[in-house]
Amino acid sequence: MKKQNFFELISDKITCWTGSLWAFIIAFGTIIIWGISGPLFHFSDTWQLVINTGTTIITFLMVFLIQKTQNKDSKAIHLKLNELIAASRHASNRMVDVEDLNEDELDVLHRYYEKLSDVAEKDDDIHKSHSIDSAEKNSEEKNSAIKKAKPKA
Known part of the structure; x- marks a missing residue:
């Protein structure tokens, strides 16, 4: 299996799972446990650093996974719209690949x-x-x- 296919398979599964109810419950539970454990660790700098570091790393990695999924979804939507434009006799074929135009x-x-x-x-x-x-x-x-x-x- 190619690296790109493996990455796509893994990223699809991760983004699908992280958007689930269970992922939210686990994340929320982690925050609750961390908050409750504060007095045990005397609300120390290390206690705060654990949650800050963990969430920063997860957020950093998720940005790339979400962007990859967004790019794939966007490409699929553009292809579907292009097909609808090409199939409709009343639609302008000039609108195919309009996403390549600049902002102006x-x-x-x-x-x-x-x-x-x-x-x-x-x-x-x-x-x-x-x-x-x-x-x-x-x-x-x-x-x-x-x-x-x-x-x-």
Whole structure:
């Protein structure tokens, strides 16, 4: 078994388990036991250091496991959305891989979709497409009609 597959298998199992009720109960129990043991250790610096060190190490490692799981989930969601976009005749195929755009480009798209939302709210037909491609087609048709309507000199 490859190291990457082993790491993925282990990280999936750990992140799944750490999100469970039992993991919370164990963590909560550990804190309760630590708190109760305070008087036994006279609330010493070592007593405090034990919980601080333990939680710091666990948190440090969990950041990487959670990020790995988040990356995998994000990639899967993007692939599913890409498939839906590709399968829909009304959706713009330009939206496939939109996650590769920079922040400014995403902001421009966001503003455009806010305008499309405003147009869609005013539209009586809820099934009418309001994608980037339909907007360009409408714009081309409008420009073509304007050119035909202008008197020739």
